[in-house]
Amino acid sequence: MLTIGELASHAGVTVRAVRHYHAKGLLPEPERDHSGYRRYDAGAVVELIKIRTLAEAGVPLARVQELLRANEQELAAAVADIDERLRAEIRERQRHRERIAHLAAGDNLALPSEVVEFLDRLRALGVDERIVQVERDGWIVLAAHSPERVPEWMTRKREQIGDRQLVEFYLTLSQALDRTDDDPKLVVLADQIAAYITQMADERGEWYVDDIELEPSLVELLDTRAFDNAPPARRLIELLTKRGWAGWTKLQRIQSPSSPL
Numbered sequence: 001m002l003t004i005g006e007l008a009s010h011a012g013v014t015v016r017a018v019r020h021y022h023a024k025g026l027l028p029e030p031e032r033d034h035s036g037y038r039r040y041d042a043g044a045v046v047e048l049i050k051i052r053t054l055a056e057a058g059v060p061l062a063r064v065q066e067l068l069r070a071n072e073q074e075l076a077a078a079v080a081d082i083d084e085r086l087r088a089e090i091r092e093r094q095r096h097r098e099r100i101a102h103l104a105a106g107d108n109l110a111l112p113s114e115v116v117e118f119l120d121r122l123r124a125l126g127v128d129e130r131i132v133q134v135e136r137d138g139w140i141v142l143a144a145h146s147p148e149r150v151p152e153w154m155t156r157k158r159e160q161i162g163d164r165q166l167v168e169f170y171l172t173l174s175q176a177l178d179r180t181d182d183d184p185k186l187v188v189l190a191d192q193i194a195a196y197i198t199q200m201a202d203e204r205g206e207w208y209v210d211d212i213e214l215e216p217s218l219v220e221l222l223d224t225r226a227f228d229n230a231p232p233a234r235r236l237i238e239l240l241t242k243r244g245w246a247g248w249t250k251l252q253r254i255q256s257p258s259s260p261l
Helices: 004-011 015-024 042-056 061-068 072-103 113-125 129-145 147-161 164-176 184-204 216-229 232-241
Strands: none
Touching: 004 015, 004 042, 015 042, 042 061, 061 072, 113 129, 113 147, 113 164, 129 147, 129 164, 129 216, 147 164, 164 184, 164 232, 184 232, 216 232
16 A cells, blocks of 8 residues: 555655545545545546646546546547647647747848838938838838738839939938937938929829828827937928828828928
């Protein structure tokens, strides 16, 4: 006859686990001897090993007792069901591993590959990382909000980034990041970008530059983040408004712009 400690040792579990299985009704509690100790026989060792094996295989304890009492056919069906559940868990864990791997991949965590390529292109052109981060944050929201439209938007972005005027805009803005609001370069930049946007709208249609469908509150939130990361952007918005265009995340033509000053 075995003590509870010896039983646990032979079955490869802890004494605490044995007591837990007792509490769950999986392992019958034996009578105590004259000294008040539980004593177990070989049958308890076999039963406990079966319980441990099923539990380690991922079988919920609520089903362990059912399987211990099942006949061969019932056990085979139950094992097949458990195996399929474990396979599904493995697939889910693999997806988790892929997501975790993306954590080390920077922009890949929350962005489609074509957006990541666009951001890398901006970096290669020498665009300041703060501006790239503003672009990235906006695209994270857009990709989550309208994933089906990302390829279309990215095709347009690739066309635009091939235009030297837009590249100059990004580079000039990069240079202006650490300048004051009264820096004359911002006025020049506003003139350049307003002319560029107007040309695109006239040639391709206003939808080409105003094609973002987001809640106004979300647009305001993204604009605020852009202003925080690239302070000159706020002054640029003021200057662009005087030149016929309002907004940052969502550009809109103003019907009657005031004279640029």
